[in-house]
Amino acid sequence: MPSITEAVPLPWVLTLAGALFCVGLFGALSRRNTVGILLGIELMLNAVNINLVAFWRYLEPNVVAGQTFALFVITVAAAEAAIGLAMIIAIYRARQTVNADEVDSLRG
Amino acid sequence: MNILITILFVIFAAFILTSAIMTVTVRNIVHAALWLISSFFGVGALYLLMEAEFLGVAQVLIYVGAVSILILFAIMLTRDLEGSQHRQLTPRWWIALIVPAALFGLLIVPTVMTYAWQLPPPPPAGQPPAISGAQQIGTAFMREYLLPFEVAAILLLVAMIGAIVVAFEERERRRRVLTLAEQVRLRQQQRRSAAPSPEPAATAVQASEATGGET
Numbered sequence: 001m002p003s004i005t006e007a008v009p010l011p012w013v014l015t016l017a018g019a020l021f022c023v024g025l026f027g028a029l030s031r032r033n034t035v036g037i038l039l040g041i042e043l044m045l046n047a048v049n050i051n052l053v054a055f056w057r058y059l060e061p062n063v064v065a066g067q068t069f070a071l072f073v074i075t076v077a078a079a080e081a082a083i084g085l086a087m088i089i090a091i092y093r094a095r096q097t098v099n100a101d102e103v104d105s106l107r108g
Numbered sequence: 109m110n111i112l113i114t115i116l117f118v119i120f121a122a123f124i125l126t127s128a129i130m131t132v133t134v135r136n137i138v139h140a141a142l143w144l145i146s147s148f149f150g151v152g153a154l155y156l157l158m159e160a161e162f163l164g165v166a167q168v169l170i171y172v173g174a175v176s177i178l179i180l181f182a183i184m185l186t187r188d189l190e191g192s193q194h195r196q197l198t199p200r201w202w203i204a205l206i207v208p209a210a211l212f213g214l215l216i217v218p219t220v221m222t223y224a225w226q227l228p229p230p231p232p233a234g235q236p237p238a239i240s241g242a243q244q245i246g247t248a249f250m251r252e253y254l255l256p257f258e259v260a261a262i263l264l265l266v267a268m269i270g271a272i273v274v275a276f277e278e279r280e281r282r283r284r285v286l287t288l289a290e291q292v293r294l295r296q297q298q299r300r301s302a303a304p305s306p307e308p309a310a311t312a313v314q315a316s317e318a319t320g321g322e323t
Contacts, residue, residue, distance in 0.1 A: 027132030079267035
């Protein structure tokens, strides 16, 4: 019965997740567009999910906790995307810009 | 058979990383969102390869179906009038490059590669490994994870109401939706006011010509 646990060592999967996380972190830090920052955060959340699923598959495949945790991360990511994009639209309506450098005052 | 899985993993990994790098570097924000969608697809394929079928389907449904459409809508609603000619990266983007590169090269790779993972022994030959699937997840959500499940439902409700409240525009402040022709005219006006004003005499001549042409 072929399975990924024999074909691919666990550190490879974790390295892939780490690389994806770092790419997302770079995107979140370097973009000026606030939507671009949100794209980077989504990439980071996906990397965390890959990690969770990899640990579940390689270490505890008969316990559901890993997949459950990943599902909760997906739920929170969806809520975060909805709120974040609503805030971006509100900021755009007030200031006609989505550039994070120009949104520098706490007054509305 | 195992070599096939290895090849598939390498292909998926290359696909995910290429899409992610294009997402953070490409200039046009719409293209970045489309690359993000392809990265989501790659992650979903990786879930299927790791035999997490329910998560793979949930990834495609939620991320590709819902979150990316939300992002595309937000991009459409907030396009700046000048288009995407602006620089997309901050002026000190190389500092932002150092931090993740150092995190990856100095922390993640050494830790992951040197740690002695205590993998469980492989199942005896001829016997399928015990993997929890969608049925076990459903049972767990109705039993030991019932409280987190309800909290997640409330979180989604709060997020929905919050998104409506934040993005809602009151009726008296609401602007009329512009037609395309009005948008083009507005854009031309803004471009004209943003550009350095030409000779006043020339504009006066043009204006008189325009009025003369009309009469």
